[in-house]
Amino acid sequence: MKLQVLSPGMLTTIQDLGRWGYQGKGMPVAGAMDGFSLQAGNLLLGNHRNLAALEITVLGPALSVKEGQGVICLSGAELDFHINNEKVPAWTALKVKEGDTISAGASAGKGARAYLCVSGGFDVPLVMGSRSTYLRAGIGGLEGRPLKKGDILSTGPNVSLWERSEGFICPQNLRPSYGKDEPLRAVMGPQDDLFTKEGIDTFLHSEYTISNNADRMGYRMDGPYVEHAEGADIVSDAIPPGSIQVPGHGQPIVMLADRQTTGGYTKIAVLAKSDIYALSQKLPGQKVHFRSATFEEAIAIAKKEEQKLREIDLARASYRSRCKISVPSLSQGTWSVTINGKSHEVSWELMDQKKGE
């Protein structure tokens, strides 16, 4: 497909899962802020999970299909989503064709970032192995910048049987739940030993507010002062995603997708990957708490999230084949059935798990 940008939205960039492998060269990773939603959106369409999508921030773009056809879906934050001015559901594979207009409006308060995925992904040149936009150096994506009015976006070739994914709805239990106020889980370290006991207690038992100083690089928190044992500066080391830096001002800064690769501030803890995504869906003014998770617990959470993505992929594959579904964890779904050329939506729910069909 070819799509023309009618309006770009607040900050819309092309992102995949990021430019990994070059942090040792000083190259920030960038990539989707909510990597789960990007992967889920791609899998809903039958794409490879790392294909490039549009990352939409708070207020979405409007696009017009100039050429071709394909399936699209909106994942992540629940924005008002329209095709040809008709409201359509998010987390659903929808067919579009030449002449259609796609628009994503404002967030209804559930999440800050949405992903517009298309079958075949957005086709921009790979730069150092990734299509992600890194704004600060103007690298990747569409000329290293956010979308602007008049841009023409091309998509890659449609996957085989792409039309049969149309109408697939991501099961509710496999979607992230935004707006919940559960504490963000963090593995303590690598420099938790450079804080006082009081400092760590403050960090783990206080409410923090996301400040206005919050972007793709990091979110600065406002809240109680986190006390260092001897000072906030260290000889620079690596900054993994979700690192919670505490500079001398005592306010935690959570480092996100566009973070620098190295830095010289103490890191009290690092967020579990799925809670990096959860934080990325929050906006300035929202409140967060942190809680300590063990390394083992954080890895178990990551494995559970991966399992959800596999289930989405399996559910989509079953939907595409329209055969009897024998995925044990799947308990409900919707089929699209065409009889005499008329399409019907059939919702179903598994009554007896043991029968498995």
Add this chain to the structure above:
Amino acid sequence: MADKTKPKILHAGDSCIVAEFGSTISIEINSRVQVFRKRLSTAGIPGITELVPTYRSLAIYFDPTAVDPGSFIEKISSLSSDISSSTMPDSKVAIVPVCYGGELGPDMETVASHNGLTMEEVIERHCKPDYYCYMLGFTPGFSYLGGMDETIATPRLDDPRTLIRAGSVGIAGKQTGIYSIDSPGGWQLIGRTPLRLFDPSVEPPTLLDAGLWVRFKPITIEEFRKIETQVSQGSYKPVFLDKAGGAI
């Protein structure tokens, strides 16, 4: 007896652990980081996705869905014994030609007068040592160099520039460095190299790497223009010597 060269293994979230060899800036500590990086990169441990060497530690990124947490750390830890710093893993010296002063080094006079030196003396002192590249970071391709003569140290500009061209060579306090991409900055600019420190269209995308040495070589503005043209045509081959002096 405890192995003093063994790094501390620190948690850094669910997808990274850090092997920390010390907490200060020293070539001895950094060369252990380089040795361990080489060792892990050939060990074939499943799950490792990226190794990031810094001044004093090695960040080991991994796929949390592909590892068992306990045995993964054990494997890393078991490979971290007996890491000597005596064998320098990389003793290559990159020759970086620099055109000093003039419009390419607008702060040369400031640096000279701040230290009571002539421009020639600043150039001589800046070109004399081989600088050790501890790590890359800050911006893509930016190298943290150690070993500058402190008699040319100069504080940063009070009022940073909004745009500094890639290749600009500067001094900030006791540090010297090369801007790898166009960016704002407050370093005192004493010259510029026509070489590209960072080019995303080539592999590897950076001229320098952690563990390398850097030697600055003064060139005239005519040589600068000539090399600049060769670089843009892709015909310039950067010069690397081994530390003993021979060409590689």
